[in-house]
Amino acid sequence: xxxxxxxxxxxxxxxxxxxxxxxxxxxxxxxxxxxxxxxxxxxxxxxxxxxxxxxxxxxxxxxxxxxxxxxxxxxxxxxxxxxxxxxxxxxxxxxxxxxxxxxxxxxxxxxxxxxxxxxxxxxxxxxxxxxxxxxxxxxxxxxxxxxxxxxxxxxxxxxxxxxxxxxxxxxxxxxxxxxxxxxxxxxxxxxxx
Numbered sequence: 001x002x003x004x005x006x007x008x009x010x011x012x013x014x015x016x017x018x019x020x021x022x023x024x025x026x027x028x029x030x031x032x033x034x035x036x037x038x039x040x041x042x043x044x045x046x047x048x049x050x051x052x053x054x055x056x057x058x059x060x061x062x063x064x065x066x067x068x069x070x071x072x073x074x075x076x077x078x079x080x081x082x083x084x085x086x087x088x089x090x091x092x093x094x095x096x097x098x099x100x101x102x103x104x105x106x107x108x109x110x111x112x113x114x115x116x117x118x119x120x121x122x123x124x125x126x127x128x129x130x131x132x133x134x135x136x137x138x139x140x141x142x143x144x145x146x147x148x149x150x151x152x153x154x155x156x157x158x159x160x161x162x163x164x165x166x167x168x169x170x171x172x173x174x175x176x177x178x179x180x181x182x183x184x185x186x187x188x189x190x191x192x193x
Contacts, residue, residue, distance in 0.1 A: 057102075057103065057120070059099070059100055059101065059102060059103065060102040060103060060120045060121055060122055061102075061121075061122045061123075061124050062074060062075055062087075062088065062091045062121065062122075062123055062124070063075065063124045063126060064084070064088075064123060064124065064125050064126070064139060064143065065126045065127070066125075066126070066127040066128065066131045066135055066136060066139055067127075067128050067130075067131070068128040068129070068130030068131060069130075070131060070132055070134075070135035072084060072135075072139060074087045074088070074091075075087075081138055081139070081142060084139065084142040084143070084146075085142045085143075085145050085146045085149070086146075088123060088142070088143060088146040088147075089146045089149060089150060091121055091123075092119050092121045092123075092146070092147070092150060092178075093119070093150065094119065094121075101121075102119050102120050102121035102122075103120050104117035104118060104119055104120065105117070105118055105120050106118075107176070109173055109176045109177060111169060111173060112158075112173045112176075112177070116177060118176070118177060118178075118179065119178075119179075121181065122181040122182075122183055123143055123181060123182045123183065124183045124184075124185060125139065125140070125143065125182060125183065125184045125185065126184075126185040126187075126188065127139075127187050127188075128187060128188060129187045129188065131187070143182055144180070144182075147178060147180045147182075148163065150178045151163040151174045151175070151178045152164075154174050154177055154178055155170070155174055
């Protein structure tokens, strides 16, 4: 009996087709974009720089806490996420010059105005190790949204445009008039004592 020859497949063009399909799917598919918090970290301090202990008046700090059950506290009272932005805006503005809210310091803003009252308010964000990432990001967004709305209001009042439509110079003025002072403390584990 004669051996039968098995037919061979012509695979010469298969590699070309696979390459073309790969290129096609790379061009038509969308890649997930990673989202995160847009923060600029402060530069590393000089090794020869002396460490100064800065004293901050208690009235100038609002402590925003998120516990392990994702409950939010602004100051001493519990707040809903929908109330947080307005609470922070009121704290930073201190419209009635309440002695329990932050004091204002008169600063000379170059290219704008001398002796402009700028809030000394600092937002201190503290969370528990058991805090969910979703709650943490939601609180971060509300804090930044409060500052952005204050900058929008500033832009409308002094330049007739919201912050995003201001020139670069005007945005710098708005940043100096409405500073974003958010301090993040290291997460704590309150379940262990």
